[in-house]
Amino acid sequence: MLSHIAIKVENLSKAYQLGQIGTGTISRDLERWYARMRGKEDPFLRIGESNNQHTKSESDVVWSLKDINFEIEKGDAVGIIGRNGAGKSTLLKILSKVTAPTTGKISGKGRIASLLEVGTGFHPELSGRENIFLNGAILGMRKREIQRKLDEIVDFAGIERYLDTPVKRYSSGMYVRLAFAVAAHLESEILIVDEVLAVGDAEFQKKCLGKMGEVSKGEGRTVLFVSHNINSIRQLCNKGILLENGLIVTNSGIETVIAKYQEEANQSNSYFYNRNNEVKDKYVKLLKLFFIDAKGAPLTNFDVCEDFGAYIEYEISDSSYKPDLSFLISTEDRIEVFHIVKETNDYTVGIKKWSVWFPKDLFNNMKYIFTLGITSSNPIHIHLQTEVMFEVNENYNSPTRDNSYRGKMHGVVRPNLTWTQII
Numbered sequence: 001m002l003s004h005i006a007i008k009v010e011n012l013s014k015a016y017q018l019g020q021i022g023t024g025t026i027s028r029d030l031e032r033w034y035a036r037m038r039g040k041e042d043p044f045l046r047i048g049e050s051n052n053q054h055t056k057s058e059s060d061v062v063w064s065l066k067d068i069n070f071e072i073e074k075g076d077a078v079g080i081i082g083r084n085g086a087g088k089s090t091l092l093k094i095l096s097k098v099t100a101p102t103t104g105k106i107s108g109k110g111r112i113a114s115l116l117e118v119g120t121g122f123h124p125e126l127s128g129r130e131n132i133f134l135n136g137a138i139l140g141m142r143k144r145e146i147q148r149k150l151d152e153i154v155d156f157a158g159i160e161r162y163l164d165t166p167v168k169r170y171s172s173g174m175y176v177r178l179a180f181a182v183a184a185h186l187e188s189e190i191l192i193v194d195e196v197l198a199v200g201d202a203e204f205q206k207k208c209l210g211k212m213g214e215v216s217k218g219e220g221r222t223v224l225f226v227s228h229n230i231n232s233i234r235q236l237c238n239k240g241i242l243l244e245n246g247l248i249v250t251n252s253g254i255e256t257v258i259a260k261y262q263e264e265a266n267q268s269n270s271y272f273y274n275r276n277n278e279v280k281d282k283y284v285k286l287l288k289l290f291f292i293d294a295k296g297a298p299l300t301n302f303d304v305c306e307d308f309g310a311y312i313e314y315e316i317s318d319s320s321y322k323p324d325l326s327f328l329i330s331t332e333d334r335i336e337v338f339h340i341v342k343e344t345n346d347y348t349v350g351i352k353k354w355s356v357w358f359p360k361d362l363f364n365n366m367k368y369i370f371t372l373g374i375t376s377s378n379p380i381h382i383h384l385q386t387e388v389m390f391e392v393n394e395n396y397n398s399p400t401r402d403n404s405y406r407g408k409m410h411g412v413v414r415p416n417l418t419w420t421q422i423i
Contacts, residue, residue, distance in 0.1 A: 004073050005108055006190055006222040007095065012068040012104035014090055014246075015061050064090040065246045068104070072239075074189075077216040077223040079237035079254055081230075081261050086243040088226045092116055092192050095224065110189025110222070111139050115179050124168035128159055128178055131167055135182045149185050156211070157181035177204060184211050190222045191215055205232075212236055230258055230333040262332050284323050284374050284383040287351065288313035291370075291390050304365055304394045304414070309357040314374060319347040321376040323383050325354060328371040337368070337412050361416030363392040365408050 065087045072078055080088050093099045095106065096114035113135075121138060122131045132153055136146035154160050157177040159170075167175065183191060191212065213236055216223045227233055233240065233254065240257030242250040242264075250260045280286065292309050293299045302308045316323060326341040346352060368390055374383045394408075 005071050006074045006076070006110055007072040007106065007108040007224075009068055009070050009095075010105050010107075012065060012091075012094065012106065013063060013102050014065040014087075014094060014099070015063050015102045063246050065094075065101075068246075068248055070241060070248065070251050072108075072222060072224070074110075074222055075216065075220040076239050077212070077225065077237045079233035079240040079257070080224060080226045080243065081228075081233060081240060081257065082243035082249075085245075087246040088243055089116070089194055090246075091243070092194055092224065092226060096192050108190075111187075112190045112192060113139060113183040113186055113188035114192040115176075115183045116192070116194045122167050122175070122179065125166055127164045127166055128154075128157075128170070129163050131178070132182055136186050139186055139188055141186060145187060149187075153178075153181045153185045156185065156207075173204075180208055180211075184208075184215060188221070190224070192224045194226045195228065209236055228334055230261075231335065234258060281383045283316065283318045283321050283381075285315045285317065286313075286372075286374070286384055286386060287315055289372055289386065289388055291388070292355070300389075301391045301393060302363075303360075304363065304392055305360045307357060307360050308390075309355045310370060310372075312354045312356070312372065313351065315351045316347065316349050319349055321381055321383070322347045322378070323374050323376050326373045326375055327356070328373075330369045330371065331412050332367050332369065334369075335412055362413055364412060364414045365392050365394040366412075367391045 068091065080091065082088050090099075092114065093116060094101050096112055096116060098114075098116065121135050123134060126134065129150075132150060133143065133146050136143075136149075154163055157174075157180075159174055159178055162170065162174065167178070170178070180193070183193070193208075193212065209232055212223050212225065215221045216236070223236070225233065225236055237254045240250070240252065240254040241248060242257045242261050244264065249264070250257050289310070289312055290298050291300060291302070292311050293302070294307050296311075298311075299308070310327070312325065324341065324343050326339070328339045329337040331337065340356070342354075342356070344352065344354070369387055370390060371385065371387045373385045375381065376383065
């Protein structure tokens, strides 16, 4: 069975020490060494806690990953998803052998090419050409193998003009284009890609997804992909792993994992802002955030043909930063719909109340996420950011269209535009 397994992870855990960077005291290191010599468990790892960023730690050791077990078969494209801090990047770093696990082991077959951050494995003083050969050598490839792929890599990255320029002069976009081209084209059996593709433009991201699909489906190579873009995950991957607080929540088919992730997100992104989870800094505190109908009554569900608004109440305790309002509307899949910034021009100390209104026949019948930010532009400072959710539905007994079509329209919005026949 192991011959079909690309990666097997058993009881994998990773602990980090909070506070100042270091390995601890000499006495602690001696205790660890003595325990290891006797074949005992590290006595200082038992005090660790799960990686929950929303609770205050009572220990100086936190488990970024805890008892992770899974198998990935050859040729699988696996999407690893979860909220920020869930342990996704830590897992990829361990699989890529960038860092070592605290406990557990990884087994499997195949060379691994990884792209974890812009310029991973690149030497800034070397040219793009030299870095291609350097990366290939690190993967264990011969010079002849790399030379055979060179033209294909350069063409994909689109950096032929700068091939012999030191990469320290590359922009972040050029860096990531070359880094991805090297990782995807050199003959590794396993390709690991973190969210670094977000640095590239939309056209290049599409090109990268196409290449990863070709690598997985066409060449039978294994792909591990971390992204917050659910559409990209759905397009590329056939299996998924959902992480939360360093633990595996779901390991299954990609649609099952996405559904679980969205269910968890819906529960955390409640329809009303909860003051028990207070969002504030020393300048601003959010008091209320919820949605209202045309009469000002709090609601969470709206009809396509209704106007509705968001009510925002916050308190300024120090006006020196001049805080303003902004919000982002996105879908459940984190597709960004539009972003609005409002300069309030009212920075006096005290409670501020605002509402923003959305016209009828704008949103589609689906769920949306409203991400509120209270920020300052000079100097740039994010005072707070939080999310609430709202849902738009269509009442089929109150037609809002001139035609007979009913149901969810294509796209993330469905504006009712004015049509004029020209004779």
